[in-house]
Amino acid sequence: MIVVLAGGVGAARFLQGLIQVVPQERLTVIVNTGDDRDFYGLHVSPDIDIVMYTLSGIVDETHGWGIRNDTYNTMQQLTSYGNEDWFMLGDRDLATHIHRTKLLRQGKTLSEITDELRKQFGLTLRILPMSDQNVRTHIQTPAGLLHFQEYMVKRRCVDPVLDVVFAGASEASTAPGVLDAIKEAEAILIAPSNPIVSIGSILAIPGIHDALHEASGMVVAISPIVGGAPIKGPADKLMLGLKMDVSPVGVARYYRDFLDVMVIDQQDKHLIGAIEDLGIPAVATNTIMRDSAAKKALAQKVLEVAGLG
């Protein structure tokens, strides 16, 4: 079993490569739910949906989220009733949130619902939310504490980041299967996701950090920072706010307690020495997943680095 710690778009694209070289049945993906939020009373789990939509081939590739060729009629009507309109939810996408919310209200857990949905999408890998409890990533800014989606989508990352808070994390427990999966994994791959708000939120759930530290499988991370900037999203702003180096070195330092190997882009190979100074071996390869072949090649390289090549 191979475990992948995952956020949204970057992780989903990495997983598209991984399922080309490893049978889905061998994969367990532990997904960030710190970005989850209620919209219109419906529970939206953006990263879980991005992973499911991407792997089942229905994702809107242009955005990296949502369903291809979706319409926005429900949202337009909701807006006419005075509802907020800054988080785009397509009509087909809304079905996922309506269905999930219905099942949550019936008493099912997010894990159970996610497992039902991934089956309905024809996926045979295991997708586990990091926790079945509410953990909410908040960004401390001069304007106050903002839910991550408000910081990123509503206010377009313009607020200076003072701190990142994973509200509810310390009282949350990992979803069923999460700690066992890490413990039993042949390798644990940290996807090229935002280290703070996608992976940091997972690390904030009690037990995960220790499980990674004690894991017998190798822990291999792929840097989401290439050439001094993230491929997508506000990782640089968040890392700067937390006084981290916006570089693969900063990422490696953030993961150093449990990281066995850091995979970085070839254009950052001059940083190998700095990462190895942290006591972490580093490998440079092409990490930019432009197409299916590049995704597959990256997955192969990462598996090789993890001793499973």
Place this chain on the structure above:
Amino acid sequence: MIVVLAGGVGAARFLQGLIQVVPQERLTVIVNTGDDRDFYGLHVSPDIDIVMYTLSGIVDETHGWGIRNDTYNTMQQLTSYGNEDWFMLGDRDLATHIHRTKLLRQGKTLSEITDELRKQFGLTLRILPMSDQNVRTHIQTPAGLLHFQEYMVKRRCVDPVLDVVFAGASEASTAPGVLDAIKEAEAILIAPSNPIVSIGSILAIPGIHDALHEASGMVVAISPIVGGAPIKGPADKLMLGLKMDVSPVGVARYYRDFLDVMVIDQQDKHLIGAIEDLGIPAVATNTIMRDSAAKKALAQKVLEVAGLG
């Protein structure tokens, strides 16, 4: 103030005529909510929506319900998750149910939500649900007790009707304003709606029957049965099941405790004598609302009969 007791399509069309001859501000509509049902965890109030959509001009005129040119993408996706698909809910229409459900969960009453929505639709008449509590119209059939929507929409009225039960009605109370509106009305008009499941459900809420009986305003009903059959819907099957005459006479008998005048279609004028034998004066006119002019003419006639012409 004029009060109208209303179901769905027939009532909405009658109201389209009425607002041509009376300022909306003078109207209070008391709407059946016995047909309400949860779909996908969302609260659907079909008759309230039909009235709002019709009077605001967005209704799908072909069906008489739903929003014109709506799409069905959310529902199609919901169906792919194994949800039932027999009650058509368009994407724009779903926004109403999502919004209503969100506000109900926030603790608002159906009355408060309906009042907010009708304002958002630019309507200035008062729309009151019959009750803020759940009252559910069930049809007793050989196949068991069916929710009215299951009887009508899912099973297309094929089951023999043994009885009609308004579950929860005896414990429910009228929504705020309902009894006062009836008490203070210059006239109470009973729309040409299904006497059993649209009007009977309203009559089943404690206090309504007595308020109508004691009302100082005239109570005038328009027969939904013309030429021995309803214009739309299963009123005939329900009336037969309850051993009623499927005729304006049967309707008049059902309302006889509080009815002052029965308005019937001109093709049924031979029944005037039979209705008057019940002690209820009857007036024949054209009640078939083919177009806007016919709706207006019917409204004018009914007001005249009610002494407000």
